[in-house]
Amino acid sequence: MEIMENCIFCKIKDKQIPSFEIWSDDKFYAFLDINPISPGHTLLIPKQHVDYLFDIDEKQYSELFMTARKLAPMLKRGTGAKRIGIIVEGFLVPHAHIHLVPLNQGNQLNPANAKPMDKTELAKIAERIKNVL
Ligand SMILES: [Zn+2]
Numbered sequence: 001m002e003i004m005e006n007c008i009f010c011k012i013k014d015k016q017i018p019s020f021e022i023w024s025d026d027k028f029y030a031f032l033d034i035n036p037i038s039p040g041h042t043l044l045i046p047k048q049h050v051d052y053l054f055d056i057d058e059k060q061y062s063e064l065f066m067t068a069r070k071l072a073p074m075l076k077r078g079t080g081a082k083r084i085g086i087i088v089e090g091f092l093v094p095h096a097h098i099h100l101v102p103l104n105q106g107n108q109l110n111p112a113n114a115k116p117m118d119k120t121e122l123a124k125i126a127e128r129i130k131n132v133l
Helices: 008-013 058-079 119-130
Strands: 021-024 028-032 042-046 083-087 098-103
Touching: 008 028, 008 042, 021 058, 021 119, 028 058, 028 119, 042 058, 058 083, 058 098, 058 119
Parallel strands: none
Antiparallel strands: 021 028, 028 042, 042 098, 083 098
């Protein structure tokens, strides 16, 4: 599997950098954003390093979005949110990632609303989401 030196998300999925994991399999890794737009804001990444989402091969691209679909109900139940929104921008970290953001109202899905969350709180939310499984 290709690993990119100095890629923070490659280091996170390899557990060289700690993260609040909520789910993973052999191809994908999901963990809490430490600067969430809302509680439970999750980043879903392919374990293989690819910078741009639309450069991912077709099969893995489909699997990535099927994984997002699988995680959404878990996030919804774990956070009590009404819906789960998706954002893909990809300017901050050059490793493809989907933001899955629990939402309760319109116009909440705004990256400008992201703010740092306390690690104790993140750990609690991660546990709550994982326990939904
Ligand atoms: Zn990477």
